[in-house]
Amino acid sequence: MSESKEAIQQIKAQETGGADRQSRATDAMCVNESQLDHRWYHNLKYLVTGALFGILFVKAEVISWFRIQEMFRFQSFHMYGIIGSAVIVGIISVAMIKRFNIKTIYGEPIVLAPKKFNKGQIYGGLIFGLGWALTGACPGPLFAQIGTGATVIAVTLLSAIAGTWVYGFFRERLPH
Amino acid sequence: MLDLLTKPWPWYIAGPLIGLTVPALLIMGNKSFGISSSLRHVCAACLPSGIPFFQYNWKKEAWNLFFVFGIFIGGLIAGHYLISPDPIEISPVLAAELAGYGITDFSNLVPVEIANWDTLFTLKGFILMIAGGFLVGFGTRYAGGCTSGHAIMGLSNLQVPSLIATICFMIGGIVMANFILPHILSL
Numbered sequence: 628m629s630e631s632k633e634a635i636q637q638i639k640a641q642e643t644g645g646a647d648r649q650s651r652a653t654d655a656m657c658v659n660e661s662q663l664d665h666r667w668y669h670n671l672k673y674l675v676t677g678a679l680f681g682i683l684f685v686k687a688e689v690i691s692w693f694r695i696q697e698m699f700r701f702q703s704f705h706m707y708g709i710i711g712s713a714v715i716v717g718i719i720s721v722a723m724i725k726r727f728n729i730k731t732i733y734g735e736p737i738v739l740a741p742k743k744f745n746k747g748q749i750y751g752g753l754i755f756g757l758g759w760a761l762t763g764a765c766p767g768p769l770f771a772q773i774g775t776g777a778t779v780i781a782v783t784l785l786s787a788i789a790g791t792w793v794y795g796f797f798r799e800r801l802p803h
Numbered sequence: 804m805l806d807l808l809t810k811p812w813p814w815y816i817a818g819p820l821i822g823l824t825v826p827a828l829l830i831m832g833n834k835s836f837g838i839s840s841s842l843r844h845v846c847a848a849c850l851p852s853g854i855p856f857f858q859y860n861w862k863k864e865a866w867n868l869f870f871v872f873g874i875f876i877g878g879l880i881a882g883h884y885l886i887s888p889d890p891i892e893i894s895p896v897l898a899a900e901l902a903g904y905g906i907t908d909f910s911n912l913v914p915v916e917i918a919n920w921d922t923l924f925t926l927k928g929f930i931l932m933i934a935g936g937f938l939v940g941f942g943t944r945y946a947g948g949c950t951s952g953h954a955i956m957g958l959s960n961l962q963v964p965s966l967i968a969t970i971c972f973m974i975g976g977i978v979m980a981n982f983i984l985p986h987i988l989s990l
Contacts (some may be wrong), residue, residue, distance in 0.1 A: 646805050650859040654944055656952025656965070657837020663833075673866045674873040677867055680824055681877015686808075686885060687817030690878070691912040693893045696866060696901075699973075699980035700942050702894040708814030709821065710954060716822025717959025720973040724829060737829050739960050742947070748968040751945025752953075756975015758938025760984060762952050763913070767838040769936075770871050774878020775886075777913045783936035790940025791842040795856035801945065 660738035684771045692763025837952030839943035841871040904988040927990045
């Protein structure tokens with residue numbers, strides 16, 4: 628794509644981005660904060676990152692139902708070590724990005740939007756916790772488990788999509 | 804070398820690598836790390852049904868669908884080429900307890916004796932896989948994120964709401980695993 632075409636798309640995105648960005652950021656942590664619009668194949672780098680991440684999930688046994696049971700029963704340090712060290716590396720990385728004003732590979736400033744508290748984080752958090760101990764998987768591991776050949780977990784994934792849809796349907800009537 | 808790759812990786816290798824996903828996605832294109840939103844994008848793309856919560860330009864978040872499809876591919880690669888020949892590690896206390904419920908096969912990352920196509924429509928299988936999945940999808944969206952979005956991305960950015968959400972994930976999980984799940988596994 629030519630420079631000027633990308634610039635026009637950037638302006639378009641800024642004009643329409645406001646309301647849509649807000650809508651996309653509702654009840655979500657992971658949001659595309661970029662103002663740029665790229666052709667679809669730019670997304671392939673996320674597929675590669677995801678694949679490396681999936682391999683990591685399997686090899687570290689993060690997707691193991693048994694590891695999750697051990698964690699919730701305080702029978703092993705493994706999962707606490709993984710989440711704890713991941714958070715420490717994440718905190719250092721985000722602090723460095725802010726401190727040194729690190730930009731994206733496209734030269735955009737990195738945006739990290741603060742999140743507001745609402746009661747959904749408590750009610751939803753408890754509900755997810757119950758489901759996490761049942762399935763032994765949070766959403767990421769579901770995808771990886773199916774990949775390793777546990778095809779029946781595709782039903783669990785479909786059920787999770789249904790749960791998301793039902794939440795969207797009742798959202799306005801739920802306490803937040 | 805291949806031996807190193809096929810053995811399970813210790814937490815102090817895997818944890819920091821998972822943490823590096825946060826800056827990697829930010830630097831690649833201003834993407835905040837998270838996974839459960841992909842489920843919402845599927846709803847928005849396939850079955851928006853006029854629900855306001857699903858009315859947004861999901862194509863702008865297509866990166867997230869590429870990312871989770873990548874996780875599936877990663878599972879495929881690791882499951883076929885890097886799988887460890889040994890049974891998975893499990894705490895002896897848990898192994899003894901699970902044996903009481905007839906779970907003795909530790910050859911797979913999922914408990915194959917209770918999570919398979921034949922048990923799917925038994926009461927136990929229905930609760931574990933279908934009801935469990937529903938709670939995961941409903942709860943993560945209600946909470947506004949999952950382990951990736953809140954516990955890793957949110958905590959990395961020192962967000963108090965994410966800390967509250969993470970604590971609630973743990974409370975829900977501890978209650979289920981210790982007080983409710985034993986009854987379900989006894990079914």
